[in-house]
Amino acid sequence: MKTNVYVLLGGKSAEHEVSLKSASAILNALDKNKYNVYPVFITKEGIWCSLGLLKKEIKSVDELQVESKDSISTSIGKFLMEIFKDDEKSIIFPAIHGTNGEDGTIQGLLELIDVPYVGNEVLSSSVGMDKVIMKDVFSKHNLPQTKYVSIRLHRWKEDEKKVYKKVEEQLKYPYYVKPANLGSSVGINRVENYEELEEAFKEAFKYDTKIIVEEEVIAREMQISVIGNDDPKVSVPGEFIMERPFFDYNAKYIDGKIIPVIPARLAPEVSDKVRELAVKAFKILNCHGLARVDIFVTDDNEILINEVNTMPGFTAVSMTPVLWKATDGTTYPELIEELISLAFERYEQKKSILRTR
Structure with missing residues (x-):
């Protein structure tokens, strides 16, 4: 019997469109001879819409978008009652970036319904999503990073000038x-x-x-993929040729002009240190499945952790699949297969834990 794979996409997030691009690639890469593949589109309002069994290649993200008049709770209920089959082997691939997808909320729902799912769990997702908490945790473990200040909305509304003064006192422009x-x-x-x-x-x-306000560091940003559960493996570092001060949304997903360099232009000993730091950050955040770790390297080879992405993009220009192809020849479909295998492994591990006395 085939395993059912439900790919969640879209979502109530500013990264909604990015998710559609990631999900379309994942849907096309899944082996239809091995899996029953079900795209589940989540609207910008949070309504779940099942598209049924996928029988053809997705050629445009427009094919993944539908409308529904259901409420959020009704739509989720329909998915669980009418679509999701308890008596069949199933797994969920939450290909959602940002709010409600990468922040631990959807992972909490999947834990409650007791179903295997690809990627990070509640804690690692929520901590990895919140840049302030993540950096505070890294500080506790003495990981090197750039200086930063965090500000809450109500403090800013109370006295904007006081907030700006605080930032200028603690950090240097830019x-x-x-x-x-x-x-x-x-x-x-x-x-x-x-x-x-x-x-x-x-x-x-x-x-x-x-x-969060971060002091700029003059450095190249390395991107490293880490995959695994208890014994994670790490890819070679990659980087992008910088044409702008930083890669904004358009540079990443619209202009299509960024140029990856893999492996990154690093001395072997520096590359090893970068990879070691990536694995350390992965373990500190209690990650499982996958993560992309972004690390700065200065001209003097100072190494600073930037952030961890617990559900990195899987678009055509995304680093994760390209890094693994360069590291050990892993193809895109093989990468998807490995992530599913890791998810089942982690699910069985958690099932063995006693929940009652």
């Missing part, structure tokens, strides 16, 4: 101002002066009630 809980460079701005700082705060607070 800064990066970011929503604490978002990815794909949404809501992020680089600022060089007070006026730009004001505008960047307004933009970032559109997407979150907490933001």
Whole structure:
């Protein structure tokens, strides 16, 4: 009997469109001779819409988008009652980035319904999603990183000038101002002066009630993929040729002009240290399945952890599949297969834990 794979996509997130691109690639890569593949589109309002058994190649993300008049709770109930079969072997692949997909909330739901799912669990997802909490945890473990300050919306509304003064006292220009809980460079701005700082705060607070301000570090950013459960493996580092001060949303997903360099241009001993730091960060956050770790390397070979992405993109320009192809020849379909295998492995491990006395 084939295993059912339910691929969740879209979502109530500013990264909704990115998810559609990731999911379409995943759906096409899944072996239809081995799996019954079911795309489940989640609208921007949070309504779940099953598209039924996938029988053809997805050629456009438009094919994945449907409408429904159901409420959120009704739509989830329909999925569980009418679509999801308890008596069949099933697994869920949450190909959702950002809010409600990468932040532990959907992982909590999947834990409650007791179904295997690909990727990180509640704790690692939520901590990895919140850049402030993540950096606080890294500080506790003495991982090297750039200086940062976090600001909450209510403090900013109480006294904007006081907040700006605090930032300027603790950090040196230029800064990066970011929503604490978002990815794909949404809501992020680089600022060089007070006026730009004001505008960047307004933009970032559109997407979150907490933001982080980071002091710029002059460095190249390495991206490393880590895959596994208890004994994770690490890819070679990769990097992008920089054509802008930072890669905003358009550079990543629309312009298509970024150029990956794999392996990254690092001395062997520096590459080894970068990979070691990536695995350390993966373990500190209690990650399982996969993560992409972003690390800065300066011209003096100083190494600084930037962030961990617990559900990295799987688009055509995404690093994760390309890194593994360069590391050990793993193909895209083989990577998907490995992630599913890791998910079942972790599920069985958790099932063996006693829940009662």
